[in-house]
Amino acid sequence: MTIKTPGLDTRVTHCGRAPAQHFGAVNTPVYRASTILFPNLAALEAKESARLRYGRRGTPTTHALEDAICALEGSDRALVAPSGVNAISTVLMAFAEPGAHFLVTDSSYGPTRKFCEHTLRKFGIETTYYDPTLGAGIESLIRPETRLIWMESPGSQTFEVQDVAAITEAARRHGITTVIDNTWSGGYFFQPITQGVDISIQAGTKYISGHSDLMLGTIACQAPVYERLRETYLRFGVCVGADDAYLALRGLRTMGVRMRHHHSSGIRVANWLAEQPEVLQVLHPALPSHPGHALWKQYFTGASGLFGFVMKPVDHDALARMFDGFTLFGMGSSWGGFESLIVPSNPAVYRTATTWAPGGQTVRLHIGLEDPEDLIDELRKGLDRLRP
Numbered sequence: 001m002t003i004k005t006p007g008l009d010t011r012v013t014h015c016g017r018a019p020a021q022h023f024g025a026v027n028t029p030v031y032r033a034s035t036i037l038f039p040n041l042a043a044l045e046a047k048e049s050a051r052l053r054y055g056r057r058g059t060p061t062t063h064a065l066e067d068a069i070c071a072l073e074g075s076d077r078a079l080v081a082p083s084g085v086n087a088i089s090t091v092l093m094a095f096a097e098p099g100a101h102f103l104v105t106d107s108s109y110g111p112t113r114k115f116c117e118h119t120l121r122k123f124g125i126e127t128t129y130y131d132p133t134l135g136a137g138i139e140s141l142i143r144p145e146t147r148l149i150w151m152e153s154p155g156s157q158t159f160e161v162q163d164v165a166a167i168t169e170a171a172r173r174h175g176i177t178t179v180i181d182n183t184w185s186g187g188y189f190f191q192p193i194t195q196g197v198d199i200s201i202q203a204g205t206k207y208i209s210g211h212s213d214l215m216l217g218t219i220a221c222q223a224p225v226y227e228r229l230r231e232t233y234l235r236f237g238v239c240v241g242a243d244d245a246y247l248a249l250r251g252l253r254t255m256g257v258r259m260r261h262h263h264s265s266g267i268r269v270a271n272w273l274a275e276q277p278e279v280l281q282v283l284h285p286a287l288p289s290h291p292g293h294a295l296w297k298q299y300f301t302g303a304s305g306l307f308g309f310v311m312k313p314v315d316h317d318a319l320a321r322m323f324d325g326f327t328l329f330g331m332g333s334s335w336g337g338f339e340s341l342i343v344p345s346n347p348a349v350y351r352t353a354t355t356w357a358p359g360g361q362t363v364r365l366h367i368g369l370e371d372p373e374d375l376i377d378e379l380r381k382g383l384d385r386l387r388p
């Protein structure tokens with residue numbers, strides 16, 4: 001008898017839970033532990049092979065979260081980290097060696113670039129940034145010393161969609177490890193590991209948490225790279241507190257319903273914005289007008305609530321009038337929670353392989369779980385405030 005792989009909603013509902021092992025409790029409880037005691041000398045001497053041996057090396061709560069991440073991302077193994085940035089730096093450090101060369105998308109998350117420029121460079125690791133849209137053309141940038149290709153799709157702030165399979169195939173031909181920052185999809189709308197990517201990291205802070213109350217990073221990976229990642233992870237003493245792991249598991253349970261709401265409301269607001277005279281361009285890959293739309297359809301089963309738009313030129317006072325009057329849209333870092341956010345962004349200042357000059361102010365929106373009509377109403381009033 002063949003057992004069909006359970007659907008994604010079934011997986012996020014049941015993954016990382018074993019009630020029979022916890023007095024029937026539906027959720028894996030919070031295990032706070034540093035010391036783990038062994039019943040006798042033989043067990044103590046055999047502890048190297050025990051899954052539970054010391055709090056820093058994981059507890060039943062963090063192990064449950066790792067198992068859940070594997071189920072979500074379709075990976076062999078997973079590691080959890082105290083922030084998305086820590087997941088990023090752990091992966092980059094694991095592949096760092098003197099003289100190595102990394103290829104990183106020009107659309108990557110700011111702190112990813114900073115780690116390459118400020119930390120890796122000090123140790124003689126060189127990074128080349130590449131145009132996120134070059135696809136198979138990545139091959140011409142590969143050098144004998146290239147060790148890692150870093151993707152992020154859609155790109156931070158600018159939302160270019162990458163041809164992940166084409167880049168991964170080129171990397172494979174040269175024995176190069178591939179990594180993707182999969183935060184935008186939450187791992188719910190895209191499983192890069194199934195496309196041949198070796199490592200998929202996320203800021204679990206965003207959609208896995210879903211409630212703006214948690215810092216977390218996840219590293220999903222295939223077996224061949226696991227030991228290397230784990231070694232770096234252990235050397236740096238990376239670990240996640242049991243309460244945080246519990247919150248992440250709790251967030252994960254409702255991911256499906258949340259993501260579907262983010263998807264439909266985000267597209268609704270994006271379509272509305274595209275028709276407004278104050279808006280030059282909407283940066284949402286699910287809109288057919290987006291240059292990455294065909295690739296988005298190829299790789300993603302849906303869109304999260306994060307996208308951007310470019311405004312026609314306005315002066316700073318007008319922009320402040322628009323931004324300062326919002327009540328439903330908060331202004332602040334991060335996204336992926338239940339609530340809507342708006343921030344201006346300026347990708348032009350850090351890009352090096354490509355230029356970002358869309359002709360007006362770029363704005364990033366996170367569409368939360370509110371009624372989309374209320375959000376549209378609030379945006380309409382905000383755009384009206386541009387006129388004195």
Ligand SMILES: *Cc1c(COP(=O)(O)O)cnc(C)c1O
Nearest residue numbers: 083084085109181183203205216
């Ligand atoms: C927020 C974010 C991160 C970093 O996550 P933290 O948990 O804030 O450290 C990494 N990648 C992307 C794409 C992000 O948006």
